[in-house]
Structures are given as C-alpha cells and as structure tokens.
Amino acid sequence: MQSNAVGWFEVPVTDMNRPMKFYETVLDVKLDRNQMGPLDMAWFPMTDESYGSTGSLVCHPKFYKPSTEGIIIYFTAQSGDLNNELSRIEDAGGKVLQPKTRISDEYGFMALIIDSEGNRVALHSRG
Incomplete structure (x- = not known):
C-alpha cells in the first residue's frame, strides 16, 4: 500500500479564534473546531484523500508554541494561483516573507508567510 509521507500536521496556536479566522480567510476554507479536554483543535478540510494530507490548528498551554523556526508546511492554494x-x-x-516565486516549470510556485500566530508557513500552486 502506498501512502503520502505526511499523514497529519499540527500548526501550534495560542488563541484559537484568531488563527481560525486567519486560515479560513486566506485559504477560503471552513475549519472544524473540536475541544478535547485541554486540547483545542480546528481541523482543515480534506476534499481528496488520494492527494496530500490534512491536519489541524492546535492549542494547548503546555505542549504547543508558535515559531518561525523549524519545519515548514506548504498549504495548497485552492484557487490555483497563490x-x-x-x-x-x-x-x-x-505577513508575506517571500512573494510568489517559481520553483520550476514542473513544480509551480511557492511563497513564504508568517501567519497570525507567528508561524512560518508556505503556500504552493501550479500556476
């Protein structure tokens, strides 16, 4: 059985309302908020299980801290043009850190941003 290298991702947040509004506005999606005891999560939608993976915003006072360092998650620009x-x-x-930049003809374009919580993430599109 083949699967994607990434099965799930979590974006650390400190205030769930602000980043939910940010990602719903920027990505034009609706997040599904779920409270699990002290863990507050807002799941990104999954529209095609055969491509990519999904994840969640996650807020927990002890275990999650937003950062501009470390792993970068690439969000697919659903509009087709990031x-x-x-x-x-x-x-x-x-904040936009790096504007739309061509990766290659084969892989399209990317941009780096800072989200409302201070996380460095990326956007990707083919066009």
Whole structure:
C-alpha cells in the first residue's frame, strides 16, 4: 500500500479564534473546531484523500508554541494561483516573507508567510 509521507500536521496556536479566522480567510476554507479536554483543535478540510494530507490548528498551554523556526508546511492554494491567497494575508493579520516565486516549470510556485500566530508557513500552486 502506498501512502503520502505526511499523514497529519499540527500548526501550534495560542488563541484559537484568531488563527481560525486567519486560515479560513486566506485559504477560503471552513475549519472544524473540536475541544478535547485541554486540547483545542480546528481541523482543515480534506476534499481528496488520494492527494496530500490534512491536519489541524492546535492549542494547548503546555505542549504547543508558535515559531518561525523549524519545519515548514506548504498549504495548497485552492484557487490555483497563490497570488489570490497572498492578497488576503496582510488583511487577515499575517505577513508575506517571500512573494510568489517559481520553483520550476514542473513544480509551480511557492511563497513564504508568517501567519497570525507567528508561524512560518508556505503556500504552493501550479500556476
């Protein structure tokens, strides 16, 4: 059985309402919030189980801390052109670190951003 290298990801947050609004605005998606005791999660939607993986915003006072260092998660720009998502970053409370940049003809484009919590993440699109 073949599967994706990443099965799940978690984006650390300190206040669930602010990053939920940020990601719902920028990615134009609806997150599903779930409280599990002291663990507060907001799951990203999964529309195609054959491509990519999904994950969650996660808030826990002891175990999660936003950071601009470490692993970078690439969010797929559902619009097909990440300039659309980039145009919503600053109004949603984030910052663009690296504008739309060509990776290659084969792999498309990427951009680096800081989300509303201070996490460094990336956007990706083919066009």
